[in-house]
Amino acid sequence: RxxxxxxxxxxxxxxxxxxxxxxxxxxxxxxxxxxxxxxxxxxxxxxxxxxxxxxxxxxxxxxxxxxxxxTMEAPKGAGGRRGERKKAISKSIKAGLQFPVGRVARYLKKGRYSRRLGTGAPIYLAAVLEYLAAEVLELAGNAARDNKKNRINPRHVLLAVRNDDELGKLLQGVTIASGGVLPNINPVLLPKKTTSASTERSSSPKSPNK
Known part of the structure; x- marks a missing residue:
């Protein structure tokens, strides 16, 4: 049964x-x-x-x-008086930056560069990195436009960095892969100007035709 x-x-x-x-x-x-x-x-x-x-x-x-x-909804905290959750605003938006402030802060904490870390340190570092990146990209874009190219390659980045005094000093010991070198020819190797010889030849009378 x-x-x-x-x-x-x-x-x-x-x-x-x-x-x-x-x-x-x-x-x-x-x-x-x-x-x-x-x-x-x-x-x-x-x-x-x-x-x-x-x-x-x-x-x-x-x-x-x-x-x-x-499936009945449980009452919210504090007697159900809590309102709707506010939309999260990132630290980058608050600081007006494009670089991630939160990620920079995480790397600073993870790297153990100091025992204490201020709240303004990651914001300052993110702003500096964003400024340097914008400066290099602007100069590299100008170099690409001068060479009639629509895409920035390592050659344009090297020309932008080496032709700028401040960036060249900052990145003095940096090697850019596939960047090449600046076009430079030693003046000794250039052909000498023969202006005096040319003037003498022009002033001398021509030989009569036979």
């Missing part, structure tokens, strides 16, 4: 709904169906055989009614 499955009644106290686990135990021939309070949607499993004295319609009605109680 098969056993009729029993359903435990759900507690009516609202505080018990937080840690509620509603389990329907059936005979070993049927699978175990569990409904937890953490799942918002319940997928009903089909039985292999229909149990005696327990209809599918009754089972479906019980689960839907219980899921309505489980």
């Amino acid at each position: 098969r056993k009729i499955p029993t359903v435990r009644s759900a507690p009516r106290d609202k505080r018990d709904l937080q840690h509620l686990s509603f389990t329907l135990s059936i005979n070993t021939t049927f699978p175990l169906i569990a409904l937890t309070a953490h799942n918002s949607k319940f997928k009903e499993k089909e039985f292999t055989t229909k149990p005696v004295g327990f209809s599918h319609s009754l089972q479906r009605n019980r689960f839907t009614s219980f899921s309505d109680h489980v």
